[in-house]
Amino acid sequence: MAEALRIKTRAAKTYDYRSVDISEYAVGFTPDEEQYERDLARVLKRYGTKQEAQIVEYGDTVTLTCVSELPRYNKTGLPVIVGKGLFGKDIEDALVGMRNGETKTALVDEKPVEITVSRIVHTVLPELTDENVASFGMEGISTVRELRRSLIKKQVEGFVLEDENADMASAFIWQEVARNSVIERDPEEYAHILKKAERKIGDFAAEQTEGMDHDSLVNIFVSELDLAAIGADMMEKDGTCLTVEDYNSYIDKLCEAYPDRRREDIAADHTVLDYAIENFANYLAGAIDRYVADCFKELLTKGI
Amino acid sequence: MSINIAHTDTFEELTREGFVIVDFYSTTCVPCKMLSRILEDLTEDYPFVNIVKVNVTDDPKLGADQQIEAVPTVKFMRDGEILETVVGLMDEDEIIEKISEYFYN
Numbered sequence: 001m002a003e004a005l006r007i008k009t010r011a012a013k014t015y016d017y018r019s020v021d022i023s024e025y026a027v028g029f030t031p032d033e034e035q036y037e038r039d040l041a042r043v044l045k046r047y048g049t050k051q052e053a054q055i056v057e058y059g060d061t062v063t064l065t066c067v068s069e070l071p072r073y074n075k076t077g078l079p080v081i082v083g084k085g086l087f088g089k090d091i092e093d094a095l096v097g098m099r100n101g102e103t104k105t106a107l108v109d110e111k112p113v114e115i116t117v118s119r120i121v122h123t124v125l126p127e128l129t130d131e132n133v134a135s136f137g138m139e140g141i142s143t144v145r146e147l148r149r150s151l152i153k154k155q156v157e158g159f160v161l162e163d164e165n166a167d168m169a170s171a172f173i174w175q176e177v178a179r180n181s182v183i184e185r186d187p188e189e190y191a192h193i194l195k196k197a198e199r200k201i202g203d204f205a206a207e208q209t210e211g212m213d214h215d216s217l218v219n220i221f222v223s224e225l226d227l228a229a230i231g232a233d234m235m236e237k238d239g240t241c242l243t244v245e246d247y248n249s250y251i252d253k254l255c256e257a258y259p260d261r262r263r264e265d266i267a268a269d270h271t272v273l274d275y276a277i278e279n280f281a282n283y284l285a286g287a288i289d290r291y292v293a294d295c296f297k298e299l300l301t302k303g304i
Numbered sequence: 305m306s307i308n309i310a311h312t313d314t315f316e317e318l319t320r321e322g323f324v325i326v327d328f329y330s331t332t333c334v335p336c337k338m339l340s341r342i343l344e345d346l347t348e349d350y351p352f353v354n355i356v357k358v359n360v361t362d363d364p365k366l367g368a369d370q371q372i373e374a375v376p377t378v379k380f381m382r383d384g385e386i387l388e389t390v391v392g393l394m395d396e397d398e399i400i401e402k403i404s405e406y407f408y409n
Contacts, residue, residue: 042348072409079352086350086404158341161334257364282332 002243005276008186009229015180017173017288025169026299029159031152039151044125047136053122056095058083063119064095073113091115149304153297160293169292170285174227177284183226190225192273197221228277231284247275307347307355312366315358319381323407324354325399326379328372331361335393336376342396346403353403380406 056062060082066073073091080087082095091113094106103116126132134142141147160166197218204217235241254266310318310326319326327343329336343355360367360375370379378394380387380402387406394402 039345042345046348075408078408081350084349084400086400087408154341158338161338253362253364257368 002245005242005244005247005272007189007225007228007232007273007276007280009189009225010184010186011181011226011229011233012184013182014230014233015177017177017284018291020173020176022169022172022292022295023299025165025172026296027165028163029156029296029300031304032155035155036148036151039154040128040147041125043136043138043147043151044128045123047132048123048125051122051124053120054100056082056098056117056120057122058096059123061121061123062095062117065116065118066091066113067116068108068111068113070108070111070113073108077118145304149301152301152304156297156300157293159300160296163296166292166296169295170288173288173292174223174285177230177288178223178226181226181230183229185225185229189273189277190222193221193225193277194218196274224281225277227284228280231280231282232276234287235280235283242276242279244272246279247272250275306351307343307357310356310358310366311363312369315356315366315370316384318354318356320384322354322383323403324356324381325403326356326358326381328358328360328367328370328375328377328379330375331359333375339376339378339393342394342399346396346399350403353407382406 053060062080062082064078064080065076066078068074073088078087080092080095082092085092088108090108091106094104094115095117098104098115098117100117100120103114105112105114107113126135128144130143133144133147138147138150141150197220200221201214201217251263251267251270254270255261255263258266308314308318318324325343327336327339329340340357343357347353347355358366358370358372360372374391376391376393378390378399380390388402390398390402
């Protein structure tokens with residue numbers, strides 16, 4: 001079994017991030033009804049029945065052959081979704097009503113394009129009823145209302161990714177967890193992180209640190225060590241761990257990406273301790289971000 | 305067709321034929337996740353378009369070989385040749401426009 005990575009800094013008491021109330025941050029979302037209709041159409045299409053058809057209708061997937069002096073319209077075996085407008089509105093409009101095997105001449109930029117339909121696939125969409133939605137077998141969704149809520153939740157996921165309030169909620173949780181947890185810092189690791197902080201702060205451009213004093217910047221690095229201790233504890237409870245193999249594989253990848261650099265130099269710049277601190281802290285950060293996203297999804301779709 | 309994950313040893317094979325949208329992303333990049341969702345939706349709408357994804361966190365060599373300096377980066381390719389490279393998040397309509405421009409030309 002691979003050797004597990006550990007840090008000596010310990011969380012003597014961990015504050016549960018799930019106990020932080022972030023409801024005041026979950027504001028400002030309005031469902032995009034057009035997006036909802038598009039997403040709903042995709043779901044219905046996914047559970048629709050594909051049928052070979054004889055006459056082209058809007059929405060059908062048609063395979064066709066075009067003959068023309070225009071290179072774009074001189075192709076065989078082209079798939080076209082009629083009405084999407086990707087291939088060309090004039091041609092797609094001309095296709096509607098054509099029969100399988102039929103040839104017709106349409107005009108594009110006043111030039112003739114001979115189109116022959118060789119296959120028509122029509123998707124029969126299921127009716128939007130509770131019964132049909134239940135038959136889709138989507139996890140936790142058995143009614144039209146639940147389907148709508150799940151699609152709106154998907155919108156919230158996108159909203160959260162860009163929402164400053166969600167970032168602020170995550171930052172607030174980090175702050176609360178760091179403030180209410182009791183961390184026993186290992187002196188060597190603490191010294192290491194202080195040294196790293198000084199080095200990194202020196203590398204920052206002035207505009208990156210504008211409005212922040214030196215102690216606040218150092219605290220950012222120190223809090224990473226504290227949160228790494230909590231992340232390590234969490235990983236252990238989750239029955240997972242970082243291993244020496246993970247670290248070696250990380251260094252291998254960096255060596256591949258920077259073939260001009262020596263492995264020892266790369267490893268010196270990315271020590272095993274830095275790797276462990278960063279990844280333990282990221283483990284906690286990932287859990288907090290997921291918690292924020294889940295809370296926002298519930299809070300912002302309440303009543304839908 | 306579908307979404308395929310490419311690595312150094314499979315990238316060429318997956319991109320050498322036809323029109324392909326290649327999405328270079330990293331594990332922790334938030335805009336990459338948004339783009340990924342858009343591409344998943346598009347593959348349902350346009351199943352004949354091939355999408356290839358490259359995780360440059362897992363495969364930094366391929367990222368370096370393809371001169372990826374930021375993620376997400378999208379390359380529109382045909383028969384192994386790069387038609388256009390777009391750095392940054394693209395929205396659904398922009399990608400559809402590129403499909404229209406390159407898939408049929």
